[in-house]
Amino acid sequence: MPNILIADDNEDMCQIISDVFREEGYMVAVAYDGASALNELKREIYDLMILDYKLYDMSGLEVMDALRQTTPLLPAAIMISAYGSETVKSKARELGVYEFFDKPFDVNMLLKAVKKALNTKEYKIVNSE
Numbered sequence: 568m569p570n571i572l573i574a575d576d577n578e579d580m581c582q583i584i585s586d587v588f589r590e591e592g593y594m595v596a597v598a599y600d601g602a603s604a605l606n607e608l609k610r611e612i613y614d615l616m617i618l619d620y621k622l623y624d625m626s627g628l629e630v631m632d633a634l635r636q637t638t639p640l641l642p643a644a645i646m647i648s649a650y651g652s653e654t655v656k657s658k659a660r661e662l663g664v665y666e667f668f669d670k671p672f673d674v675n676m677l678l679k680a681v682k683k684a685l686n687t688k689e690y691k692i693v694n695s696e
Contacts, residue, residue, distance in 0.1 A: 568592050568593055568594055569593055569594070569614040569615060569685050570593070570594045570595075570596075570611070570612065570613045570614050570615075571588055571593050571594065571595050571596070571613060571614065571615045571616070571617065571681070572595075572596050572597075572598060572604065572607055572608065572611075572613045572615075572616045572617070572642070573585055573588075573595060573596070573597050573598070573616075573617045574597075574598040574599075574600075574601070574603070574604035574616060574617070574618045574619060574622065574627070574630065575597075575599070575617075575618075575619040575622070575647070576599050576600060576619065576621070576622050576623045577619070578599065580619075580647075581597045581599065583674065584617060584674070584677070585597055587674050587677075587678060588678070588681070591678065596611065596613075599622075599623070600622050600623045600624045600625075601622045601623075601624050601625035601626070601627070601629060601630045601633075602624055602625070604616070604618070604622075604630055605630060605633055605634070608634060608638065608642070609637075609638075612640075612642075613642045614642055614643065614685060615642050615643040615644070615645070615681060615684060615685055616642045616643070616644045616645070617644075617645050617646075617647060617677070617681070618630060618631070618644055618645070618646050618647070618664075619646070619647055619648060620646055620647070620648030620650055620651065620655060620659075621648060621649075621650055627646050627648070627659070628655070628658055628659060628662060631644060631659070631662035631663065631664065632662060635662060635663070641663055643665050643684040643685065644663060644664045644665055645664065645665055645666050645667070645668065645677070645680055645681065645684060646659050646664045646666075646667045646668070647667075647668045647669075647670055647672060647677075648667070648668075648669065648670060649669065649670040649671075651667055651668075651669045655667075665680070665684045666680045666684065668680070
């Protein structure tokens with residue numbers, strides 16, 4: 568079963584999302600800030616990351632940018648936020664975010680997007696030496 572990382576500084580949001588995905592049979596880990604998410608992505612291989620745009624220590628865009636610079640295989644990424652301006656969404660797409668959900672969002676729609684992303688996932692090679 569796919570391995571999903573949820574990175575959001577709102578513990579209740581992490582709990583709700585992780586419960587939904589665990590009930591669907593996914594393996595789920597949680598990070599409450601950007602640094603923890605990056606450390607977790609170095610430690611474990613994830614198929615998909617659900618990433619909040621605003622984290623305590625950095626933005627989700629900064630997390631994605633750091634991943635692109637350090638990780639040869641990027642997991643599929645879905646970003647969530649209550650602050651999703653068109654500029655943020657455009658930058659997220661440039662960094663490889665599969666889909667962007669504005670908070671509040673329908674958890675069933677998120678689940679559907681995750682399944683679609685995992686079924687059509689193409690890893691992006693960012694470090695080809």
